[in-house]
Amino acid sequence: MAEAKIKSVQCLSMAGLHHMAYKEWGDASNPDVLVCVHGVTRVSDDFDALAQSLCKDYRIVCPDVVGRGRSGKLHNPDLYRIPQYVSDMVTLLARVLADGEKQTVSWFGTSMGGLIGMGLASLPDSPVERLILNDIGPSLDGVALRRIGDYLSQELRFPSFEAGAQWVREVSKPFGEHTDAEWHKLAADVLRQDKDGQWSRHYDMGLAHPFRSITPESAERDQAMLWAAYDAIRCPTLLVRGEHSDLLSRETALAMTQRGPKARLVEIPGVGHAPTFMHDNQIAIARDFLLNQ
Template sequence: MVEAKIKSVQCLSMAGLHRMVYKEWGEPDNPDVLVCVHGVTRVSDDFDNLARALCKDFRVICPDVVGRGRSGKLRNPDLYRIPQYVADMVTLLARVLADEKQTVSWFGTSMGGLIGMGLASLPETPVKKLVLNDIGPVLDGVALRRIGDYIGQELRFPSFEAGLQWVREVSRPFGLHSDEEWHKLASDVLRQDTDGQWVRHYDMGLAQPFRSITPESAQADQAMLWAAYDAIRCPTLLVRGAQSDLLSHDTALAMTQRGPKARLVEISDVGHAPTFMHEDQIAIARDFLLNT
């Protein structure tokens, strides 16, 4: 079975240095690079199936965004925001791209899609193709509060099995998965603490920016996200879980009419967000990335 190499890069925030770990799949000299970035409390391991399927065509780079998984933490949790993540990805791309003229394809799930939008909107961006997985410029307020509450709960589980059952419950919108797949989805984001209990594998400080959201700041953020989306010029694929509570059908349709005029694919019987663990979903990404 094809396996990834685990590497890291040092990044900078206003609070100091931190290390971002990433998984690299495929040949290191392949000039076609695909960067896959996960959701707010997930990790790079989410893309193992997708990366294995595409690593013959791409050098696939899957980072643990700072504060998650194998990566370090920010000393100031208020910096857990999209601008910091975009800056970290610029540092990552400076490491993995052979020269400044090289381009990349981007696959972003939820938060990873927002990071991709920010990067793809910039002048002289290296992003040549963009896949947005269940995310857009308009974020449902109820869903955001749900995510914020979910992030901030300091949960401890007496066994992996107890943590697994919790992950299955809160991740029900992912859709149908086998017991083996649920085991992987849980083991990727749970770790055993020094006292033997199981906890989620991210910095609890991630919740701080969510707590500071106000109606006014949310409106300003939405305006900035639409401005970023409208500035994107590369081919864009928008994938929506048909039952998503974060990305509405109306917003998805609006995204097909403005900015890069994304191609829209909706996946039935899935909410937020499609996992791209299954071949039918992987085929959607493969077709766009290789044939567009």
């Protein structure tokens, strides 16, 4: 079984320096690079199954976006926004691509990771040559955004790992059916024990700060900017939607097949926001798009 190496890169924000950790799978000399970026409260470990399956074909890089997992925190929580994340990924790619003369970059982004990928892929001279958007698009449901904001701002502590894992399982029901072992991993990846023996989610509570400042007017501006970014993308794009997603509507998904890169749409039945790509049938969707274009 392949194993990942844990590395880190130093990044810059307007408030100073911070480090971003990442897991790297596969041959470091492989010119075909796949970057996998997680959702808003998740971590790089979410992609272990996908990376295990594809690491013979790709050098796979899975960052913990700043404020999550093994990465550092931002000194100014108001900067926990897509532009900062895109900037960090440019720094990461400068590190990852430094040794190769001809390298290709593919991107797999779940939810927030997809928004980061859209931002990067839309830029002139972007290195992204293939893009997978996992249950995310330029139009975001307001009710779902408020749900995420409420979820982020809950400073929960659990008396035991089991109690925390049960909570993660309950709030993650939209992920769909998983085995007990898979639910255990999904919880273990994001729960950490503190010095008092309590368990909590492994992210900076400052992530909730930008959500508190969302207004109808700012949400409308953000949506217009996201659509402009999407329309500027020129690389082949796959859009994956959970059948019951409350964040990516089917109307938006269909619009994305007609605009910009005219994404190919695949819906996964029995799943909401967002497919975990822990299962062979979901991994096969990504494999087919990445290797059979």
